Every structure is written in C-alpha cells, then in structure tokens.
Amino acid sequence: xxxxxxxxxxxxxxxxxxxxxxxxxxxxxxxxxxxxxxxxxxxxxxxxxxxxxxxxxxxxxxxxxxxxxxxxxxxxxxxxxxxxxxxxxxxxxxxxxxxxxxxxxxxxxxxxxxxxxxxxxxxxxxxxxxxxxxxxxxxxxxxxxxxxxxxxxxxxxxxxxxxxxxxxxxxxxxxxxxxxxxxxxxxxxxxxxxxxxxxxxxxxxxxxxxxxxxxxxxxxxxxxxxxxxxxxxxxxxxxxxxxxxxxxxxxxxxxxxxxxxxxxxxxxxxxxxxxxxxxxxxxxxxxxxxxxxxxxxxxxxxxxxxxxxxxxxxxxxxxxxxxxxxxxxxxxxxxxxxxxxxxxxxxxxxxxxxxxxxxxxxxxxxxxxxxxxxxxxxxxxxxxxxxxxxxxxxxxxxxxxxxxxxxxxxxxxxxxxxxxxxxxxxxxxxxxxxxxxxxxxxxxxxxxxxxxxxxxxxxxxxxxxxxxxxxxxxxxxxxxxxxxxxxxxxxxxxxxxxxxxxxxxxxxxxxxxxxxxxxxxxxxxxxxxxxxxxxxxxxxxxxxxxxxxxxxxxxxxxxxxxxxxxxxxxxxxxxxxxxxxxxxxxxxxxxxxxxxxxxxxxxxxxxxxxxxxxxxxxxxxxxxxxxxxxxxxxxxxxxxxxxxxxxxxxxxxxxxxxxxxxxxxxxxxxxxxxxxxxxxxxxxxxxxxxxxxxxxxxxxxxxxxxxxxxxxxxxxxxxxxxxxxxxxxxxxxxxxxxxxxxxxxxxxxxxxxxxxxxxxxxxxxxxxxxxx
Amino acid sequence: xxxxxxxxxxxxxxxxxxxxxxxxxxxxxxxxxxxxxxxxxxxxxxxxxxxxxxxxxxxxxxxxxxxxxxxxxxxxxxxxxxxxxxxxxxxxxxxxxxxxxxxxxxxxxxxxxxxxxxxxxxxxxxxxxxxxxxxxxxxxxxxxxxxxxxxxxxxxxxxxxxxxxxxxx
Ligand code: FES
Ligand code: FES
Numbered sequence: 001x002x003x004x005x006x007x008x009x010x011x012x013x014x015x016x017x018x019x020x021x022x023x024x025x026x027x028x029x030x031x032x033x034x035x036x037x038x039x040x041x042x043x044x045x046x047x048x049x050x051x052x053x054x055x056x057x058x059x060x061x062x063x064x065x066x067x068x069x070x071x072x073x074x075x076x077x078x079x080x081x082x083x084x085x086x087x088x089x090x091x092x093x094x095x096x097x098x099x100x101x102x103x104x105x106x107x108x109x110x111x112x113x114x115x116x117x118x119x120x121x122x123x124x125x126x127x128x129x130x131x132x133x134x135x136x137x138x139x140x141x142x143x144x145x146x147x148x149x150x151x152x153x154x155x156x157x158x159x160x161x162x163x164x165x166x167x168x169x170x171x172x173x174x175x176x177x178x179x180x181x182x183x184x185x186x187x188x189x190x191x192x193x194x195x196x197x198x199x200x201x202x203x204x205x206x207x208x209x210x211x212x213x214x215x216x217x218x219x220x221x222x223x224x225x226x227x228x229x230x231x232x233x234x235x236x237x238x239x240x241x242x243x244x245x246x247x248x249x250x251x252x253x254x255x256x257x258x259x260x261x262x263x264x265x266x267x268x269x270x271x272x273x274x275x276x277x278x279x280x281x282x283x284x285x286x287x288x289x290x291x292x293x294x295x296x297x298x299x300x301x302x303x304x305x306x307x308x309x310x311x312x313x314x315x316x317x318x319x320x321x322x323x324x325x326x327x328x329x330x331x332x333x334x335x336x337x338x339x340x341x342x343x344x345x346x347x348x349x350x351x352x353x354x355x356x357x358x359x360x361x362x363x364x365x366x367x368x369x370x371x372x373x374x375x376x377x378x379x380x381x382x383x384x385x386x387x388x389x390x391x392x393x394x395x396x397x398x399x400x401x402x403x404x405x406x407x408x409x410x411x412x413x414x415x416x417x418x419x420x421x422x423x424x425x426x427x428x429x430x431x432x433x434x435x436x437x438x439x440x441x442x443x444x445x446x447x448x449x450x451x452x453x454x455x456x457x458x459x460x461x462x463x464x465x466x467x468x469x470x471x472x473x474x475x476x477x478x479x480x481x482x483x484x485x486x487x488x489x490x491x492x493x494x495x496x497x498x499x500x501x502x503x504x505x506x507x508x509x510x511x512x513x514x515x516x517x518x519x520x521x522x523x524x525x526x527x528x529x530x531x532x533x534x535x536x537x538x539x540x541x542x543x544x545x546x547x548x549x550x551x552x553x554x555x556x557x558x559x560x561x562x563x564x565x566x567x568x569x570x571x572x573x574x575x576x577x578x579x580x581x582x583x584x585x586x587x588x589x590x591x592x593x594x595x596x597x598x599x600x601x602x603x604x605x606x607x608x609x610x611x612x613x614x615x616x617x618x619x620x621x622x623x624x625x626x627x628x629x630x631x632x633x634x635x636x637x638x639x640x641x642x643x644x645x646x647x648x649x650x651x652x653x654x655x656x657x658x659x660x661x662x663x664x665x666x667x668x669x670x671x672x673x674x675x676x677x678x679x680x681x682x683x684x685x686x687x688x689x690x691x692x693x694x695x696x697x698x699x700x701x702x703x704x705x706x707x708x709x710x711x712x713x714x715x716x717x718x719x720x721x722x723x724x725x726x727x728x729x730x731x732x733x734x735x736x737x738x739x740x741x742x743x744x745x746x747x748x749x750x751x752x753x754x755x756x757x758x759x760x761x762x763x764x765x766x767x768x769x770x771x772x
Numbered sequence: 773x774x775x776x777x778x779x780x781x782x783x784x785x786x787x788x789x790x791x792x793x794x795x796x797x798x799x800x801x802x803x804x805x806x807x808x809x810x811x812x813x814x815x816x817x818x819x820x821x822x823x824x825x826x827x828x829x830x831x832x833x834x835x836x837x838x839x840x841x842x843x844x845x846x847x848x849x850x851x852x853x854x855x856x857x858x859x860x861x862x863x864x865x866x867x868x869x870x871x872x873x874x875x876x877x878x879x880x881x882x883x884x885x886x887x888x889x890x891x892x893x894x895x896x897x898x899x900x901x902x903x904x905x906x907x908x909x910x911x912x913x914x915x916x917x918x919x920x921x922x923x924x925x926x927x928x929x930x931x932x933x934x935x936x937x938x939x940x941x
Contacts, residue, residue: 052854
C-alpha cells in the first residue's frame with residue numbers, strides 16, 4: 001500500500017476508535033452462533049462422490065473441438081536480449097499450427113497487479129508478456145508452439161534455437177541486500193514499528209536472545225499443474241482455468257486484451273490445489289494470445305519444469321529476532337528485522353514481521369522489514385504468506401529465550417500473551433491462545449517432556465518434544481456477492497463466483513444457508529466456480545468463508561423483506577417488520593410468537609410466483625479496523641533425530657486451534673491437518689534450489705522439490721477451542737492458512753530438545769544436525 | 773492391436789510416443805486419471821494394468837497392447853455406484869481438492885492385493901514372516917508413491933485401513 005492508503009487506514013482506525021463496537025457490522029453477534037442446526041456438525045463433502053469417481057472436471061480436461069496443444073520455450077539467461085530466434089524447423093515440424101514469439105505476438109497490455117483494493121486484478125508478474133526481445137528473468141517464455149497433439153508441440157519446441165546477448169543480472173541475495181528498499185507499508189499495516197527503545201532493553205535485560213533465521217524459496221507444488229483451456233469467439237474470450245481468482249482473472253485478461261470484462265468468461269469449478277499459486281501468470285495470457293493468432297482453441301497445461309519458470313514461489317527470508325526479558329520472563333523488548341525478495345514487478349509482500357506486532361506484549365518494539373530486488377520471476381503469496389516464515393523465526397526465538405530463562409516454553413508464552421493488541425491497544429474480537437495451549441498440552445502429554453535437551457534416547461534415536469504458536473489474521477473481503485433463488489418447492493439455490501480448491505466451500509455454505517434460512521440441508525444447493533455468477537472475491541487470505549458468510553447473511557435479510565412484501569395482508573405475518581421475524585422450518589415466523597408463521601411454499605404459491613431471487617453483498621469489513629482479529633494455534637511435536645545420520649522423523653503432531661466457531665468439523669480438521677503437513681514439508685524438506693550464478697531454479701521437477709509423502713506424515717491430532725467470535729459471520733474465522741504456521745518452529749524446537757542443536761535455517765536436513 | 777480399458781476394446785494410437793496417460797485423457801476423454809507431473813514423481817496417474825498398479829505417464833499406450841487396464845472410471849461395479857474404497861475415502865475425508873484422489877484409490881486397490889499376497893516392504897520387520905497387514909506404517913510406506921499436497925494423508929490411510937480390516941474388495 002502507498003503512504004496515502006496508510007493515512008486512510010490510519011484515519012479510519014482513529015475515527016473507529018470512537019464508535020461503540022456494537023455499531024459495527026457484526027456488532028450484534030450473528031444469531032446463528034446460538035442457533036446452529038447443521039453448522040458444527042460433521043458433513044461429508046458434497047462433491048466427494050464426483051471427486052472419488054474422477055468425475056470432477058479440472059481446467060485441462062474441458063473438451064473442445066479443434067483443440068491445439070501448447071508447449072513453451074524458456075529463456076536460459078536471467079537478463080539480456082534475444083539476438084537470434086530460429087523457428088523454421090519448428091514451424092515445419094509435423095502437426096505444428098503456430099509458433100508465437102515476440103515477433104508475431106499480438107499487442108497486449110501489462111496485466112494489472114493483484115491488490116487488496118482491486119479485486120478485478122490478479123496479475124503477479126507485472127511485466128510485458130512477449131512484447132519485445134528483452135529477457136527479464138531466467139525462464140521467461142521466448143516462444144510458444146501450438147500443435148495438434150502435446151507430443152508434436154513438445155518436439156517442435158525442442159527444435160527452436162535461441163541466441164542471447166547477456167546483460168549483468170542481479171541474482172545474489174547477499175549482494176543485493178546493500179540496495180534493499182524499505183517499503184512504507186506491508187499489506188494494510190505500516191512497515192516501521194518503533195515503540196520505546198529496544199536497544200536499551202536488550203542491554204538492560206536479565207536475559208536476551210538475538211539470532212538470525214533463514215527460510216528458502218518455496219513452491220506451492222499443487223498436484224494439479226497450472227493449466228488453462230482457452231477459446232475465442234470473435235472478441236469474446238472463454239478461459240477454463242485453474243484459478244483462485246475468477247473475477248480477478250477475467251478483469252485482468254480484459255485489460256491485457258483491451259476488451260470489456262463482460263467479454264471474458266472464466267470458469268474454474270474445481271481447482272486441484274492452489275495455496276496461492278493459482279492466480280494469473282504469463283501462461284493464461286500466452287495461451288489466449290496464441291489462440292487468437294491461430295484462430296483455434298488452445299490448451300496450455302504447464303509441465304513441472306514450466307511451472308517453476310512461470311509460477312512464482314514464496315520468497316526466501318533472512319530474519320533477525322532479538323528478545324529481551326525480565327527474570328520473570330516478561331518481554332522488555334522485541335526486535336524483528338529482515339529481508340525478503342520482492343522485485344518491483346511483484347505485487348506480493350512476504351510480511352513475515354506482522355505476527356511480531358500482535359502476538360506478545362512487550363514494553364518496546366522495533367520491527368521493520370526490507371525488500372530485495374532481483375532479476376527473477378516475481379515472488380507471490382503462498383499459504384500463510386508472512387506468517388509461515390515469520391512464526392518460524394519468532395517462535396524459535398521464544399523457545400531459545402525459554403531455554404535461557406530455564407522456564408517452560410508454555411509458561412513463557414502465558415506470561416507474555418496480551419489482553420489486547422499490544423501496539424494499537426485495539427481489543428481482541430476473541431482470543432484465547434492459552435486455552436489452546438492448555439487443551440493441546442493435555443492431549444499431547446506435554447508434562448512428559450524433559451526440559452534438558454538430549455535427555456531421551458532409544459538406540460540411535462534422540463527423542464524430543466517442542467511447541468510453538470501459530471497465527472493468522474482474520475480477513476473478510478468487501479464486495480463478495482451471492483444470489484439466493486428460492487423456488488416454489490421451497491428449495492434455495494445460492495450462487496457466487498467463489499472457488500473450490502479442497503476447502504469444502506459448497507459443503508459449508510450449504511450448511512450455513514440451511515441454518516440461515518431455516519431449511520433442511522437437502523433443500524439447499526450451492527453453485528460456484530465461474531464468472532457468469534455474482535461477483536466473487538478471491539480465495540485467499542483465509543477470507544472466502546467469512547466473505548461468503550456475510551454476503552449470504554445480507555441476502556437473507558433481503559429475502560425476508562421480499563417475502564414479507566409478497567405475503568401481503570392475507571398472512572399470519574401481516575403487518576410485521578423484517579426485524580420482528582425469523583427464518584424457521586422452511587418459512588418465516590414472528591420472533592416469540594410461533595403461531596404467526598407461513599412457509600415459503602405457501603407465500604410463493606399465493607403470490608403466483610415460481611421463484612424469487614435476491615442478491616446480497618459483503619459489506620466493508622470495518623470490524624477488521626476496530627478490533628484486533630487473529631486466529632492462533634498451539635502446535636506440539638514429538639520427533640526422533642538419528643544421532644548417526646541426522647535424519648528427523650516426526651512421530652506425533654498435535655494442533656489446537658483458536659479460530660472462532662468451527663463450521664464443519666470434518667472438513668475443518670482436514671484443512672488444519674493439510675496446513676500442518678505443509679508445515680512438515682517446510683520444516684524438513686522443502687527448498688526450491690536457486691542457482692545464484694545464473695538466476696535459474698534448479699529443482700525443476702516434482703522429484704527435486706520434496707513435499708511430504710505418506711511415510712513422512714504421522715497421525716495428527718486436531719483440537720479447537722470452538723469459542724465463537726462475536727464480530728464475524730457465524731462466529732467463525734478463516735482456517736485455510738493458520739495450519740502451516742508455527743509448525744516449522746515446533747519441529748525445530750523439538751529437534752533442539754532432542755539433540756541440543758539449534759538449527760535456524762530451514763529446511764532441517766540431516767547435514768545441519770551432523771555438522772552443526 | 774487393442775487395449776482393453778474398463779472392459780471395452782480400444783484401438784492403439786497411431787503415434788507410438790503417446791503415453792497411456794495421454795491416450796486415456798486426450799484421445800479417449802477418460803479424464804478421471806490425472807496428470808500431476810508426467811514424469812513418475814507423483815502417482816496421480818496410477819491405473820491398474822493386469823492387476824498391477826502402474827504409472828500411466830511412464831507407460832506407453834502401445835505397451836498395453838492386448839492387456840487389461842482398469843481406471844478410476846471402471847472401479848465401481850455400476851456407473852453411478854461407488855467402490856467400497858471410494859465410499860471409505862468420502863467417509864474418512866481422504867480428499868480435499870480431489871486431484872490426487874483417483875490415483876490414490878487405484879493405487880490402494882492394487883496395493884491391498886500386494887499386501888494380501890505377502891509382498892514385503894521397507895517397513896516389513898520380518899521378511900520371512902512377511903508383512904502384518906493393516907499396520908498404518910505398512911500402508912504409509914506402500915502408498916508413499918502417491919503424493920497429496922492438500923494433506924489428506926490421515927484420511928487416506930484411515931480409509932485404506934478400514935478396507936483392509938473389512939471384507940475383501
Ligand atoms: S503424472 Fe504420472 S507419476 Fe505424476
Ligand atoms: S486432495 Fe488435493 S492433492 Fe490430494
């Protein structure tokens with residue numbers, strides 16, 4: 001955000017300070033918190049049968065007449081110019097319909113960047129796409145081949161000869177630190193936080209720690225590769241995409257091709273894993289451009305190698321955390337500084353210091369982060385951007401401090417958990433991380449932990465236990481829109497351009513709508529996944545459930561008004577105002593007077609209507625400005641480290657989550673586990689290998705980037721506090737991202753407890769224990 | 773020259789470079805079998821060839837000449853029904869996005885056969901005695917070729933365990 005946006009958010013915050021909390025959206029707690037019927041119960045996924053049968057169709061599976069297949073040729077230098085481009089052999093290869101390079105690509109505008117303020121933009125890599133001979137990162141697409149089959153396209157792509165004139169490129173993290181920039185803001189926060197004097201606190205402290213933590217490049221690595229099936233009809237563009245930003249993609253492609261948003265249709269009913277990586281990148285633009293040139297539909301399904309060249313990952317971080325504490329463990333000073341990569345053509349902050357501004361009370365704070373500019377593909381958001389690497393550093397440091405103090409790590413946290421936001425003073429909407437710790441510790445058996453490192457051994461295996469806090473902020477997006485259509489049989493259909501990537505979107509909002517409208521589950525259908533439906537914000541920031549929840553709530557209010565109007569005077573509801581009625585048993589009734597009731601079926605029948613439709617919109621999320629709203633978790637790990645090989649095996653994981661009300665325990669537990677498993681990968685194996693000499697990603701296959709396999713994943717116990725958040729729809733906060741946070745720290749802390757070795761650089765590969 | 777897929781005969785593709793995976797997905801429109809990496813690393817493309825699980829991305833279609841291929845579409849005994857393991861995946865929420873799921877299920881169906889046959893694995897402690905079927909570690913080891921990025925591992929293992937402890941499929 002700009003300085004101006006900072007000022008506006010700051011101004012609104014100041015004004016909000018004088019507004020009583022109950023004036024705000026969600027000020028009166030959502031009545032569904034108390035009145036749950038299907039919410040809170042275990043429900044299997046509505047799309048489960050299709051998915052287990054292989055009948056759920058993904059972007060690269062949409063059949064089209066006359067389809068051409070695309071293959072990409074990528075640059076092999078990080079910076080410079082194309083000087084030679086020989087496509088003759090490719091053009092005459094069997095089955096080839098088109099070779100597109102910067103020489104014949106159509107004119108296209110630079111895609112507009114993803115932003116929190118523009119939901120119609122989804123661009124990540126804000127650079128011209130195939131418009132000139134310039135090379136801007138190692139892996140940029142220099143040619144696209146279209147052929148009748150994938151095999152023909154792949155062969156022809158291999159026949160293209162490209163010559164380059166290389167220019168000096170910035171590819172070294174350490175070297176580029178000297179020119180690092182210090183942005184004014186991070187997401188919607190000011191970047192620099194100074195309160196009191198941390199330097200003085202560190203000098204005067206009874207105990208202190210001060211260390212550097214490092215995390216590498218990460219890739220999302222969804223099992224479904226990024227892919228799109230694309231067709232033009234005149235100047236109308238259809239894109240079957242794998243995206244978590246339907247409307248953002250439509251809006252961006254409209255800008256790129258100079259057409260109206262209404263001329264772009266994007267469909268993505270199922271996404272085979274997103275984690276931040278399924279937004280708009282060059283391939284959709286290239287595919288659409290090539291389809292336009294060839295006059296035929298195109299499928300562009302990226303190979304794993306093309307994915308690492310064209311889909312950005314999570315930036316590496318180097319973080320310094322220093323903590324100063326009194327002898328009783330209370331924090332006197334908290335310093336969190338650091339660097340991450342964010343070239344000017346990237347739209348995404350890796351805001352790893354945000355957690356340090358709210359998690360613990362400290363007398364003084366010194367928090368700021370810097371961005372490094374490299375000639376690389378833009379970094380992007382990946383599951384819990386900021387918080388995933390940030391909690392690794394902060395929560396490792398807390399463990400180090402507990403060790404220095406000779407204090408139990410949970411006790412240290414208990415002494416420092418604030419009762420309101422320690423920086424802004426804003427009250428928490430709901431927060432009870434210590435309850436999460438208490439419940440989790442009991443389930444885990446924390447009392448069996450030996451405080452002294454290296455005290456337990458079984459044969460070659462050293463055994464340790466560790467814990468850490470996870471955290472992710474609440475977010476609700478404005479503008480999310482749903483339509484509720486109620487038909488003459490009393491069946492409600494909810495539709496919105498929302499996304500399903502495995503979260504159970506339709507499953508949970510079906511439960512929500514049933515409870516909201518007083519209907520049985522069977523009387524609700526949820527339709528999502530394409531831009532012909534009412535406007536949807538993105539599936540990101542763990543915001544989709546709350547945003548859809550607010551929109552459905554708003555629509556239900558309008559539905560009540562509309563039904564009362566239709567009901568007229570010949571009804572037991574006659575004369576009642578919307579505030580006096582409630583939805584129940586497939587109809588409306590007067591609150592506190594059950595005899596004054598009429599069913600939807602009866603109202604519609606009398607009014608001779610087949611159906612009625614209303615739309616509702618998620619309002620401005622003012623609650624985020626008034627309250628400090630964060631989900632937190634307590635993560636526990638027991639593991640083994642081989643004294644011989646340095647191998648780490650995670651034996652047990654427990655996660656206890658304080659995320660408001662849990663809406664569907666079955667799908668929620670899966671989502672928490674999924675995040676925690678990605679945390680195992682982050683802790684132990686995941687690292688995109690980047691060649692600093694050439695700026696090229698070396699781990700260009702799924703075999704080179706190690707995500708957890710079955711044998712790496714133990715049984716994971718999931719618990720939650722289930723305390724409703726009175727400021728949110730349904731009392732729930734988002735749960736998609738928090739699962740990964742805190743896990744790497746809990747594992748590193750357990751590894752310290754096992755071995756006495758503190759590894760501050762992820763991933764925790766065997767060498768780091770053997771040679772530390 | 774034909775491949776039998778889910779009981780139906782299909783002529784071989786004319787291009788010998790076509791993988792069994794591309795043959796299923798792009799030529800026959802049987803898209804239940806998923807492409808995850810196209811290089812043998814993820815297991816999403818697993819199908820059952822003459823009773824044995826294979827990675828269809830590493831199998832040329834012509835190699836399946838005259839052989840029986842069973843894909844996710846052919847697992848259930850009738851079109852709308854579900855194989856008991858498919859139902860167990862739903863019951864235990866052994867899926868999220870659903871993209872790795874057909875490969876996990878095909879792999880598990882054939883793996884159960886390997887386990888019952890007594891094929892040893894890396895976690896089989898006593899190779900003479902053979903595996904003690906139903907152990908979670910045994911399932912995990914044998915399913916480790918099927919990656920799941922959503923992290924549905926616990927549910928997948930629970931579903932397979934239920935299958936192993938219940939009646940034979
Ligand atoms: S697609 Fe065959 S193993 Fe990944
Ligand atoms: S369910 Fe998404 S990859 Fe396994």
